[in-house]
Amino acid sequence: MILGLDVGGTQTDTVLIDKNGVFYESKTPTGDNLLETLALALDKTLTNIDPTNIERMTFSTTMATNAIVQGLLADTGMIVSAGPGMDPALFSVGPSYHVVEGCLDHQGLEAMPVNKEAVLNASDLIRQDGIKLVGIVTKFSVRNPAHELLISDWVKNSFSHIALGHQVSGALNFPRRITTTYLNAALYGLHQEFTNAVIRTIGKKDLQAPRFLLKPDGGTVGLEQSLYYPAGTAQSGPAASVMGALALDGCKGNSIVLDIGGTTTDMSVVLNGVPLLARHGIMLGPFQTLVRSLLTRSIGMGGDSEIQIEKNGNLKIGPLRKGSPVAFGGNIPTPTDAMITLDLIRIGNGEAARDAMEKLAVPLGLTADKMAHEVLKHTAQSIAVSVNDFIGYINSRPLYTIHEVVQEKKIIPDSVVIIGGPAPQFADYVGKALGLPYRVPSHFGVANAVGAAVARVTSEISLQADTQRGTVVIPEADVQDKIASDFSLEDASSLAREVIKKQALQAGADPSDLDITITEKEMFNMIRGYSRTGRNIRLKMSIVPGIIPEWNRRKQDDTR
Amino acid sequence: MIRAERRTGLIFFPAFDWAISPTHPEREERLLYTQDQVLEEGLLDIEGIREYRVREALFKDIRRVHFCVPDEEAVTTRSHLISAGGCLVAADAVLKGEVESAFALVRPPGHHSMRVVHGNRGFCNINIEAIMIEYIREKYGIRKVAIVDTDCHHGDGTQDIYWHDPDTLFISVHQDGRTLYPGSGFIDESGGPNAQGATVNIPLPPGTGEKGFLFVLDEFIMPLLKKFQPELVINSAGQDNHFNDPITNMNFTARGYATLNARLKPDIAVLEGGYAIENALPYVNVGIIMAMAGMDTSYVKEPNYDRDYKPQPADITLYIEKLVAELKDLFLKGNPLKTEFKEGEIIERNRNIFYDTDGIDEKQHEKLRCCHDCAGALSIESTSSLGQHIHAVHIPMFACTACRDIALDWHKKAFRGNFDHLYLQDKVRGVYEKV
Ligand SMILES: [Zn+2]
Ligand SMILES: [Zn+2]
Numbered sequence: 002m003i004l005g006l007d008v009g010g011t012q013t014d015t016v017l018i019d020k021n022g023v024f025y026e027s028k029t030p031t032g033d034n035l036l037e038t039l040a041l042a043l044d045k046t047l048t049n050i051d052p053t054n055i056e057r058m059t060f061s062t063t064m065a066t067n068a069i070v071q072g073l074l075a076d077t078g079m080i081v082s083a084g085p086g087m088d089p090a091l092f093s094v095g096p097s098y099h100v101v102e103g104c105l106d107h108q109g110l111e112a113m114p115v116n117k118e119a120v121l122n123a124s125d126l127i128r129q130d131g132i133k134l135v136g137i138v139t140k141f142s143v144r145n146p147a148h149e150l151l152i153s154d155w156v157k158n159s160f161s162h163i164a165l166g167h168q169v170s171g172a173l174n175f176p177r178r179i180t181t182t183y184l185n186a187a188l189y190g191l192h193q194e195f196t197n198a199v200i201r202t203i204g205k206k207d208l209q210a211p212r213f214l215l216k217p218d219g220g221t222v223g224l225e226q227s228l229y230y231p232a233g234t235a236q237s238g239p240a241a242s243v244m245g246a247l248a249l250d251g252c253k254g255n256s257i258v259l260d261i262g263g264t265t266t267d268m269s270v271v272l273n274g275v276p277l278l279a280r281h282g283i284m285l286g287p288f289q290t291l292v293r294s295l296l297t298r299s300i301g302m303g304g305d306s307e308i309q310i311e312k313n314g315n316l317k318i319g320p321l322r323k324g325s326p327v328a329f330g331g332n333i334p335t336p337t338d339a340m341i342t343l344d345l346i347r348i349g350n351g352e353a354a355r356d357a358m359e360k361l362a363v364p365l366g367l368t369a370d371k372m373a374h375e376v377l378k379h380t381a382q383s384i385a386v387s388v389n390d391f392i393g394y395i396n397s398r399p400l401y402t403i404h405e406v407v408q409e410k411k412i413i414p415d416s417v418v419i420i421g422g423p424a425p426q427f428a429d430y431v432g433k434a435l436g437l438p439y440r441v442p443s444h445f446g447v448a449n450a451v452g453a454a455v456a457r458v459t460s461e462i463s464l465q466a467d468t469q470r471g472t473v474v475i476p477e478a479d480v481q482d483k484i485a486s487d488f489s490l491e492d493a494s495s496l497a498r499e500v501i502k503k504q505a506l507q508a509g510a511d512p513s514d515l516d517i518t519i520t521e522k523e524m525f526n527m528i529r530g531y532s533r534t535g536r537n538i539r540l541k542m543s544i545v546p547g548i549i550p551e552w553n554r555r556k557q558d559d560t561r
Numbered sequence: 562m563i564r565a566e567r568r569t570g571l572i573f574f575p576a577f578d579w580a581i582s583p584t585h586p587e588r589e590e591r592l593l594y595t596q597d598q599v600l601e602e603g604l605l606d607i608e609g610i611r612e613y614r615v616r617e618a619l620f621k622d623i624r625r626v627h628f629c630v631p632d633e634e635a636v637t638t639r640s641h642l643i644s645a646g647g648c649l650v651a652a653d654a655v656l657k658g659e660v661e662s663a664f665a666l667v668r669p670p671g672h673h674s675m676r677v678v679h680g681n682r683g684f685c686n687i688n689i690e691a692i693m694i695e696y697i698r699e700k701y702g703i704r705k706v707a708i709v710d711t712d713c714h715h716g717d718g719t720q721d722i723y724w725h726d727p728d729t730l731f732i733s734v735h736q737d738g739r740t741l742y743p744g745s746g747f748i749d750e751s752g753g754p755n756a757q758g759a760t761v762n763i764p765l766p767p768g769t770g771e772k773g774f775l776f777v778l779d780e781f782i783m784p785l786l787k788k789f790q791p792e793l794v795i796n797s798a799g800q801d802n803h804f805n806d807p808i809t810n811m812n813f814t815a816r817g818y819a820t821l822n823a824r825l826k827p828d829i830a831v832l833e834g835g836y837a838i839e840n841a842l843p844y845v846n847v848g849i850i851m852a853m854a855g856m857d858t859s860y861v862k863e864p865n866y867d868r869d870y871k872p873q874p875a876d877i878t879l880y881i882e883k884l885v886a887e888l889k890d891l892f893l894k895g896n897p898l899k900t901e902f903k904e905g906e907i908i909e910r911n912r913n914i915f916y917d918t919d920g921i922d923e924k925q926h927e928k929l930r931c932c933h934d935c936a937g938a939l940s941i942e943s944t945s946s947l948g949q950h951i952h953a954v955h956i957p958m959f960a961c962t963a964c965r966d967i968a969l970d971w972h973k974k975a976f977r978g979n980f981d982h983l984y985l986q987d988k989v990r991g992v993y994e995k996v
Contacts, residue, residue, distance in 0.1 A: 085815075085844060085862040086602045087851070091563055104864055107597040107843055112864030141601055176563075176603035281606070289562065289606055399614050401596075402578045403639045406615060523577060525590040530807065532584055537593065 002050075003551065004058035004208075005454020006042060007215070007241045007447075011263065013038050014450035015046045022555045025050075026447040035064055036198050043206055052207040057551075059453045060224075061215040064195045065188050065235030069286035074187040077134040078127030078160075080152055081179060082115055084140050092176045094183045094288075097130050099123035101152075108467060109145030109474065115152060124156040134189060135159075136182040138166030140175045143476040144465060162189050164229070167476040170282070170291035171463025171541070177282055181290040184232040192231030196224050211509060213458070217283050217294035219244045219276055219546030220459020223509030232292050235285050238449065239297040240546075243269045243276050244456045245448030246418045248548050250440055252276075254415045257388055259431065260449070261421040263305040263337075264322040266384055268391055269297045270412060276546055280398060293461060295546070296395070300387045304337040304423040308376055310361060316379045328354040334361055336380050337423065339373035345426040381430035388417075388435060416440065420448035455552040458510035461520075461543040464497045469527050469535025478504050490524050490538055497542045505544050518545050565609030566855025570654035570663030572647040573599070574615040579640040579669070581918065586808070586836045587669055587684045595666070598843030604850055613654055615667070618645035623687055624993035625695035626722060628953040628984045629678045630945065632995070636678050641686050644669055648693035651829050656701045662853050663829050664798075665689075666846060670833040672712060672797050673743065675721035677953065679945040680919035683714065683743060690797055690831050691722045694729070697793065698958060699991060704728050707791035709782060709825060710735070711774075711818075712799020712833040713809040715746025719797065720760055725753040725929060726936045726957065730761070730789045732782055734774070736802070736811050737764040742917070748888065753929060754902045755937040761785065761892055766880050767810035770873030771817040773881045774802070778821055780885050784893055796827035800835030800845040804870055805863065808836055814870055815841065819848030819858035827853075840865060902931040905963070922946040928971070934961040938968035942980075953984035960989050 003018040008031055017025035029042040039060070068074060078097040083089035084104030101123055103115030127135060135156065139148040146167040153163050164186035166178040203212065213221035215237040227234050242260035246252060252271035260267040270277045276295050283294035301320025309317040318336065325331035326338045328349030338354035340346050355369050362372035396411045417439045419428045424445040432439035444451055466473040466488055473484045473493070478500045484492070498517060505515055521541035526533045575592035599605070605612055620633040622645065629636045644667040651663035671690060673683030680686070690708060697703050707730040708723070710716035716733045723729040738744045752760035763777055786794065800806075802813035822830065830849060835842050840863055848861040863870070902908070907928055914923040923945045930938040936957035944950045954972040956965050965987075972985045977996065985994045 083860075084864065086598070086847060086860060087563075087604075088857060088860045106840075106864050107594050107601065108839065173597055173600040174603050174606070175601050176606065287562075397614050399573060399612050401573070401575050403576060403643060404578055406617060406643050407639060525577075525593055526583065526588070527590060528584050528586065528588050531586070537590065 002054045002056060003454045004046065004055050005450040005452070006039070006059070007061045007238065007449040007453045008035065008038065008063050009238060009449065013042045014447040015042050016444070016447050016450040016454055017046060017050065018451070018454055018552070018555070020555055023444050023451060026444060026450070028447070035062065035067070035195070036202060039199065040202050043202065047206055053209070055208055055210045057210050057213070058203070058208065059213040059215055059221050059456065060199065061237045061241050061453050062195065062234060064191065065231050066285060068188060068191050069184070069235070069288070073191065074184070075134055075190050076130065076132045077136060077183055077187040078130070078132045079136045079138070079179065079183055080120060080123050080156070082139045082148060083175070084112060086140070092179045094180055095187065097127045097132055099126065103139060103148055105139060105141040105145050105148060107141055107144065108470065109141055109472070111147070115148050117155060120152050120155050124159050128159055133161040134186045136164045136166070136186040138175070138179045138182050142167040142178070143171050143173060143463070144474060146476055146479070146481065162186060164189070168479065169230070170293070171461070171476050172282070172291050174281070174291060177289050177291045180288040181232055181282065181292060184285065184288060184290065185230055188231035189229070193228060196228065199224060213509060215241055215453045215456060216459065217292060218278060218459055219295050219456055220544070221456050221509070222458060226508050232285065232290060235292065236283060239267045239269065239299065240295045241449035241452040242267055242420060243271065243295055243297065244452030244546065244548070245450070246420050246442065246452070247271055247274060247276065248451050248455045248552055249442035249444055249448055250418045252418060255412055257414045257417040257435070257437070259384065259388070259417060259419045261419065261423055261427050262303045263422065264301065264303045265299045266302045267297050267299045268388055269295055270392070270395060270414065272412070277395065298387070298391045300384070302380060302383055304340070305335045306380070308334045308336070308361065310365070314365060316375060318376070318380045318383055326354065327357040334358065336376055339376040340423065340426045342369055342373040377427065377430045378434070381427060381434040384431055385434035418442065420445045422446050455548050457514055457544070457547050457549045458505055458508050459544050459546055460501055460505040460508055460510070461541065462497060462501045462504060464493055464538070464540040464542070466493050466538040467535065475500050486535070490522070493538045493540050494519070497540050501542050501544065510544065511549065514550055516544055516547055518543055563607050565607050567662060567853065568609045568611070568660040569850070569854040570651060570660035571605070571610060571612045571850060572615055572651050572663065572665045572667060573612060574643055574647045574667040576640045576643065576668050579638065581681070581684060591668055591836070591838050592666065592842070594839050594843045595846045598847050599850065602847055604847065607854065610850070610854055611660060613650050615643050615647040615650055617642040618649055618692060621993070622649065622692050622696055624986065625699065625988070626691045627674070627676060627678050627687060628941070628951065628986070630943070630949045630951055631982065636680060636686055640669060643667070645671070645687055645689045645692045648689045648831055649696050651831070652693050652697050655828050656697060662827065664850055664853055665829065665831045667832060670799070672710060672716040672719050672799070672833050673714070674718040675914065676955070677923065677925065677941060677943045679923055679947065679949065680916045680921045682718065682916045682918060684834070684918060685718060688718050688722060690719055690795055693829070693831070694795065703792045704959070705789070705791045706793045706795060707786055707789055708732065708795045708797060709827065710797035710799070710833070711802065711821065712797055713801035713806065713811055714741060714799065714834060715743055715762065716797055717743050717745050720746070720750065724760060725756050725939060727756040727759050728936070728959070730759050730785070730791060732761045732763065732785065734763045734765065734777060736809055737766055740767050741809060748891065751891070754900070754908055754931050755929070755935070757899045758892055761888070763884070763888065765811070766877055768812050768874065768877050769881065770812040770877070771814055772873045773877060774813055774817055774821060776881060777885060778824060781888050781893070783824070788893065793829070794825065794827045796822065796825060796830040797833045798822070798830040798849060799833030800842055803835065803837050803841035803845060805837040805841040805865070806835065812871065812873060814866065815844035815848045815861050815863055816858060818845045819852040819861055822849050822852040823858065904931060904933050906931040930964050930967055932961060932964050935959050935964050938964040938971065940968070940971045950980050951982045951984060952980045954986065956987045956989055958988040965989060
């Protein structure tokens with residue numbers, strides 16, 4: 002039995018899955034206290050369930066995002082060394098940010114040693130501020146982590162926790178490495194408290210099975226293993242929806258996934274069962290990070306969006322939600338009221354909803370039914386405009402090789418999968434507006450919790466080898482080795498494969514479910530003065546987001 | 562989030578799968594470290610810097626500029642088309658007003674490609690700036706364009722294409738042709754009879770440093786641009802003037818390039834040469850992008866700057882001061898170089914052109930109608946050592962009726978049997994033919 006729990010802005014969704022598929026789903030209002038909400042949702046879910054039957058559980062958490070938005074980040078010092086480029090003062094973050102001398106070039110060669118005196122001085126200043134947490138980041142540390150390791154060694158006895166830049170991601174982006182490292186350090190304590198509390202809570206309920214947290218890339222990481230990378234578990238809600246749609250529908254072909262909620266609609270694209278990843282990392286509050294994420298876009302358009310009639314008589318839906326629908330005691334009419342008017346759903350005060358539509362309709366010379374129909378049509382059309390804009394954005398991403406330009410595969414969606422509370426009511430309208438066939442999978446209202454429950458552990462590593470220098474580096478896994486001059490692409494592949502396997506197993510992956518994909522593979526001859534002096538090899542390998550085998554083995558009976 | 566002062570478009574096409582030959586300097590790896598540096602700096606995250614997708618230029622785009630022998634397909638590869646197409650994307654971004662300026666960081670380069678193309682010269686097959694400018698003229702109705710070529714090599718291809726065009730001010734700053742390929746670009750090369758003074762060459766002595774380049778810019782190029790009043794300024798941003806460059810002898814720096822760009826404020830910059838791919842290009846390109854975006858470039862510096870950069874010696878400073886004084890006399894205060902030609906006079910010239918990369922010899926016979934009203938009718942007979950013999954006629958975009966008529970007449974009268982191909986480039990009607 003598998004448990005999935007997704008904490009959303011207003012509702013926390015829970016599902017239980019057995020060998021026949023989803024057999025339980027519930028919703029609990031999300032309160033101010035995350036742990037209370039969690040306990041409440043688990044209480045509800047586990048009534049009549051023997052907790053020892055639970056073999057696996059995944060939670061999504063809003064802890065990190067909330068902490069960032071509410072300004073609860075712990076005071077964290079930063080020691081940064083940059084070298085040429087932008088003024089590193091521009092990337093200042095946290096209350097005690099210090100730039101020290103030292104420089105690595107783009108190949109990871111030392112251009113200037115780190116100034117030890119400056120490091121110790123910075124460390125003293127941070128400690129004088131009473132700060133116990135520190136992040137250490139150097140430019141190009143993913144090419145050579147030596148400076149970060151050296152600084153860390155010099156200051157290790159002065160701090161309770163140190164976060165290092167090169168471990169965050171193999172991607173090149175110094176400013177994002179700084180913010181992500183900062184967040185990992187600043188969230189460390191809170192995240193530790195949170196995971197401990199979760200462990201206590203589930204312990205009390207006799208839940209002993211492996212437990213995971215969902216990440217924004219649609220993958221999971223073992224709860225205990227997430228400790229050092231709390232930023233990596235922030236804002237996984239949209240990923241939960243995508244993975245849910247993938248599990249429940251399969252998303253064959255080029256599918257758009259729409260999760261229509263009360264306040265917002267989230268969109269994403271899944272190509273033959275593989276969700277598209279964002280090119281850069283996710284944005285957390287005001288911070289651009291290196292945290293890998295699915296490519297999603299959110300718009301202020303949902304069942305509870307505000308309906309306005311503009312001066313020229315045009316309808317405007319959203320982007321704000323101004324309280325409940327009229328059917329639930331609100332003052333402003335919403336698409337939900339339109340659905341109730343058209344008898345698409347029977348909830349709330351139907352008469353109030355119809356009155357609200359009537360009021361909108363009269364000045365336009367329409368009936369309440371016609372008005373409601375127009376509202377849903379207009380909402381769907383607005384969603385379609387945003388979807389097309391999103392697809393246009395995806396299709397305009399830069400291409401760097403002739404091969405890519407010649408191949409130029411434009412993504413043309415061929416169907417739309419709609420999930421979220423009002424999915425069935427909106428589906429026909431949205432399908433028509435997009436001119437695409439649509440599907441609403443079973444359990445559409447808790448697809449996010451299903452997604453959390455069945456998402457596999459993901460992992461990514463970046464290898465760079467330089468045979469001229471005789472080095473290979475895999476920063477995320479702290480691998481730095483000497484290589485021979487005949488080190489080949491095949492050697493690189495087998496090393497990377499070994500390392501990612503180890504890393505994924507450490508993160509709690511199922512050894513029988515290691516679907517390793519090479520996401521980037523480049524080899525350059527290094528030419529110096531009309532002759533070849535070496536090879537520069539770059540390899541990115543990942544375990545891409547996907548669904549655990551247990552789900553695919555279920556009896557296809559989701560209709561219960 | 563960091564914000565750019567000026568909205569800047571970036572078109573990056575490193576052509577990671579193309580090289581002239583396996584060990585040629587114009588190779589796959591050339592922009593690899595530039596890409597690394599640009600990504601690591603986080604420049605693409607800056608609000609106001611927007612990266613665009615490249616596209617392929619069409620043969621039609623090439624025909625606005627070149628006579629390709631035997632045809633476009635034979636003298637280009639996909640990579641050339643995409644490199645030129647990247648410039649067209651830059652042009653659209655700027656002229657549609659999506660960005661204030663754009664940088665086409667593309668390869669292969671183009672500024673050694675002349676109007677007639679038999680093959681590859683100086684790593685170039687087609688002139689990507691000229692293709693961009695003629696596209697802009699046709700699509701956006703722009704007439705007066707200035708090109709400032711800051712590549713270390715004389716931009717002889719661009720000079721050839723605009724030699725007769727009074728609407729294009731071509732300024733090339735380069736290492737003195739007596740010391741470097743292609744061996745041209747002297748002060749007295751100042752434009753054809755109908756465009757005298759619209760070609761300006763600034764041959765600088767080997768060893769010219771930050772001080773010299775910026776002196777030339779401030780004292781001469783900026784006032785010259787002010788005088789010409791272009792609607793658009795293009796920078797052929799070759800980066801081989803760098804002190805780390807392996808195939809040249811100049812002494813320029815990343816910060817110098819950035820400062821030059823910040824002062825010149827080109828609407829569009831296009832990468833040309835530059836082969837110090839590890840220790841110059843990454844820093845120069847970052848400097849140029851930041852300068853275009855109006856950002857502070859004072860922290861842009863090569864890691865070996867303090868150790869290896871030697872300020873410009875005093876004798877070079879003196880030489881450059883004298884050179885600039887001479888240039889000012891020639892181009893800013895009237896134009897004593899100007900020779901009077903009679904309206905309607907036909908001037909002929911013979912030329913030999915060598916294609917170093919492909920080892921081709923070309924002989925040209927050129928006829929030009931002197932005209933006080935337009936760039937003049939132009940015909941070229943060209944024979945290559947590959948055995949191709951062509952007749953090509955060019956009618957400039959703003960041709961007067963007299964020039965147009967005589968050009969059409971030249972084209973009609975050329976005897977098909979004498980040539981492999983007859984070309985007509987009628988820019989008035991936008992008609993490009995080959996028989
Ligand atoms: Zn050059
Ligand atoms: Zn004329």
